[in-house]
Amino acid sequence: MKALIPSGDLAAPVVLADVPEPTPRANEALVRVEAFSINRGETFKLEAPMPGERPGKDIAGLVIQPAADGSGPTGIARVVGHPASGGWAEYAAVPTEALAILPDHVSTVQGAALPLAGLTALRLLRAAGPVVGRRVLLTGASGGVGHYVTELAAAAGAEVTAVTRNAERGARLTELGAAEVVHDVAAARGRYDIVLESTGGQAMPVALARLAKRGMLIWFGQASRTPATLNFFDFFNGPESALIRHFHYLDADTSLGQDLAALVRLVAEDRLHPEIGRIADWAETATTLTDLRERHIRGKAVLTLS
Secondary structure, rough: EEEEEEOOOOOOOOOEEEOOOOOEEEEEEEEEEEEEEOOHHHHHHOOOOOOOOOOOOEEEEEEOOOOOOOOOOOOOOEEEOOOOOOOOOOOEEHHHHEEEEEEOOOOHHHHHHHHHHHHHHHHHHHOOOOOOOOOEEEEEOOOOHHHHHHHHHHHOEEEEEEEEHHHHHHHHHOOOOOEEEEEOHOOOOOOEEEEEEEOOOOHHHHHHEEEEEEEEEEEEEOOOOOOOOHHHHHHOOOOOOOOEEEEOOOOOOOOOOHHHHHHHHHOOOOOOOOOEEEEEEEHHHHHHHHHHHOOOOOOEEEOOOO
């Protein structure tokens, strides 16, 4: 089968190659991939790929071989999946606990845009606790995660201030429910009950200073790729009893499949709207990876297989 593999060349980070078709384990279904999405973090991993590494975590397609242990779809079914790797290919073996059925009126392109970003947003807001009536500050809001967080948090009753680099990248966030969009975290006004921080570097201590009494900052990303330096004397002199928490999207009490199904249901009910900044044939994956890395794409980028 054909698959995209790392090239080691940043100018064209992946190439199309012939690789063996995957042999599913007993708890895995074989999926014929129809679309996959890429994430900015994956572009960084391609700078120094591990030998034999096959990228790809977000896919949608058709189950053509059900799992041997009887779990998951028992026949041919349209699905969205979140394999650990190997999704940028014609076929992928996916654990059934990381699959969810796609109804007919949710497209494979929409489905492929959901897994990593959607799961991160959903679980991040669970970690934040009840948000109704609370002020939420979100940095790095114009990416895939940011759009989902904004829409989900606003729908749950939060007052969201979204931080983006410029007006063009933040235009859609107001439509999704953001109460305010600013282009520098220093421009955020007042105090916030919850700060969701994904950029690191100089932005993190500024965001931390915006916390209200007993507020919580959840650190879930390092998009700037610059280490953050915190002066804890400033922190102790700031908001009383505030909390800093690290977050990883795989640390959850629910299965990937359960949460993927929840995201699919929200899309099907027109309550969640994947923000897809580019749809292209998978022959254009290398170019799309570069554009995503350089922040030329707002929201998600989805590649389709002919």
